[in-house]
Amino acid sequence: MLKPGIVTVQEIKDANPESQIANLGLQRRSDGLISWRPDSKDHPRNWTTARKAFDTTVIIFLEFFAPVAHAAQLEFSLGKVSSILAFTFMYNLGQAFGGLLTPALSELIGRRTPYLVSCAVFSCFCFLIGIVPHFSVVWIGRFVTGFASAVPAVVTAGSIQDMFDGKQRVWLVVVWNAGSTAGLCIGPVYGTYILSALTWQWVFHSSAIITAVCFLCLLGVRESRPSQIMKRKLAILDLQGVENLDWFNPDHSPDVRTLVRLAVIQPVKLLGTEPIVIMVTTISAVSWGIIYLFTESLPDVYISMSAGFTRTTSSLAFLALIPGILLSFLPRLWDQRVAHQALQRGEKMLPEGKIMGFAIAAPALAIGLMWFTWTVPPAATYIHWLVPTAALVPVGFAVNEMAYTLSAYLIDAYLLYAASAFCGLAFVRALVSGFMPLVAQQMYPALGANIAGTVVACFALVFCLAPWVFFRYGKTLREKSPFARYSLESHLKSPVPL
Template sequence: MQQGKYYVFFYDVPGRNIASGSLPIKEGTPVTACPVSVVEAKEDVPLAPIIVDWEADDKENPFNWSKPRKWRISLTGSSFTGLTAATGALVAAGSQSMIRDLHCTSEQAQATLALFALGFGVAPLALSAYSEEFGRKPIYLVSFAIFTLFFMPIALAKNVQTVMISRFIQGAAGSTGGAMVAGTLADIWVTGERGFPMAIYTFAAFFGTGMGPTIAGWVELKLHWRWIEWIAMCFGSVLGLWMALYGVQETRGHILLGRRAEKLRKSTGDNRYQVAYRPKMRELIWISITRPIYLLVTEPVVASISLWIGFGWGVLYGLVDSVGLVFGALHGFNVAQQGMVFLTVAIGSIIGLIGNIYQERLYARDVGRFGPEARLYAASVAGVGFAIGSLIYAWTSFSSVHWIAPCIGLTVISASIFTIYLASFSYLADSYLVYASSALSGQGLVRNLLATGFPLFTPQMYTKLNFRWASTLLGLVAAGLAPIPIVLFFWGPQIRARSKFARRLIGVEK
């Protein structure tokens, strides 16, 4: 036998192959040392790769991790979400001292709020591809480091252009705290367990949006806008240290399987251990950019849900401007008192979180009968509540009406948008399954683009239409969008069944 590499086939009985492998056979090597008899050796016969996958009850599978470990990861990600949400809104509280110090216009100050939302909306289209290629942990750590460091150029800025550019970059980096946390929850929680962790994640986004301006208002009153950034950077540094040392772990299944395959290749010397095929980086980026847009254009379910929550998210960002106008002009609130009004957003998120407990019970009862549409009970009520809350806010905007009345309207609006936001994530994830991340990316793009636009025209709208009619207009639009969850509840399956993409999805799942 010549020296070289041969593919050796092993048999237990004549004619029945039970295993095969490749062995480097040198001249003089006794083949009888093999554990079973070698009956033939053929050169240059290709062998199929060994696909590494999870075993039953595999402890390394993220779905099988312990509950404390899952909750540590979930709460860490939700904390990141809360901090980015607070950062997005807090800059408005310091706008007056920023305008004075940087000699900028109010429109430029409003643009700093909008540019954060713009970065938050467009960055996930590319970041999702990088998380597929490199895993979630490095993307979390790098993006959070950039997010935290960019408080510094904002705090030290000598002109408003520096603030605007830094806010855009910070929003892009902070988008990981919004877009990828939902993916992390999907990595570690099975569908039946995911409802409450998703509710906590949504709660963090809303609670942060409410608490950011509340705290920043008092800082603005005493220390002005630069200290808002420094204090936020301190919070970010503490959370970043926790994330780096303990709070963040890799949860992406194919990344963990890839590491297992690499260990097997090294320990056995057999290069056939591989993970299932993954697209190349260029393909991933192309898919992550184009597929969400494709779904928005071709899927009525994705388009309608995205428009609905996009409008709600735009209104939430618009409130950052309208609250100062309404409560400052009508009730003489200073900047700290105006910030306290945003506690209505935090209270609304608590109400929405409590309401989700009943929604989850209804979902568990009816998911077998209605499928993903069982996610829409609370959202159907919230659509009506959104319109009613806007009208309450509109027609209590008089100086003669106690300030608690418009605060009630704001609380109803916030609780309703919370419920709509949570339903949009859960419903799209259940409806589009393996393509859920693309559907959610499309939703996030629309949501943050509208959040970018609303702060740019809200002050002008409230000034020209007056406080009451501006809020009435928002309420009428909300009323026009309110039937969306009801229509989807009754006809969602039929709408999806007519879609070419949905039929392809059914084929993939089969």
């Protein structure tokens, strides 16, 4: 005789199938397909505030610390170019290939596993670089850590899209980008001061320790890919004997060929054929790469001012970029106003309505770069060092604002496959960033800080035209894009709001 309260397998099978489906936060639509109930507590959009806050904080910190962790660029009795290639270029090369391969995989196997694996790999190889006294370990280790660091760089966008609707994403994406850009600015300071107090190995020892702690925190993060959660729920219903569990699975990969197409071929095709991705990638890569160019050129510029700067103290100039990064929160007020007006008119806000900040950032970058370029030696010998330092504020604003607006535009344009839309962006941006220190090392000594800086500022002037291209032609390009159109159609099959 069974004890009271014990439910038999037969009783489970005899239960009302629709009740079993509803108990798991799902519903059967009129066309017979299983989908999410709008009020399901298990859908990431409906998670508690505390759960979302914990998960996003851990994930965003990974993106903040990745650029900080690659700040050591010394020294096996090799030349400057060899050191740049080993410590910076190899890292960015690994990040380029990681950014190309991991986004689609995160959509096929979920978000949590790539975070865990990449964090563990990053920590282990940072430890190896610091303890194995051989240059080949640096080359291999920097490539592997770069590959691992690409996971938060490209998958975070997908996690944010999983958990937050369009109104909430406005703030989450800017926090994410601000953290990433701030980490890039703090990196040279972090590395330089550790090198001045300890040895270069301790840059990697500290990175290994901090990312190990991050790994422990990631164990508490939940899977946020809705299709992965749905798959688990349907497996439970299948065990309970519920029949006709057909559902729309945009991540379905029936064979290896399809997996390769989604993880490799499709991102490459996206980069080569999608005008939106091509434009966003080009602008984002060059603007982001400017900070990498500064890592090589900025300390020498400040040392040349004869104001008592050393190699260590000159790195503090990077901190002037951070107030500009914080200014990126102001254009979000305009975004909120535009969104509110669209809601009052009963209209859905288009992605092009959220890039006014880009229209401000492009001229700010050109002005900031030109301001800095012509207030430093040799053209300006007697100008106080605070004058060019102030020019770094609009540069910091512009770099972060471009990263934010362009990232948000890709998320809103490609929706369900936001992480895959970042493949081309991540690949090219990482390669350009890896080359920028090499460019600076050759260009600034040959042309001088004033002429070399003017060349960089001219690229920013060209970017001033780009926002108006998006305003005028963005909607048309999205409507003609089969990838963006399919993403929207797939997402609209879910009753959970955008």
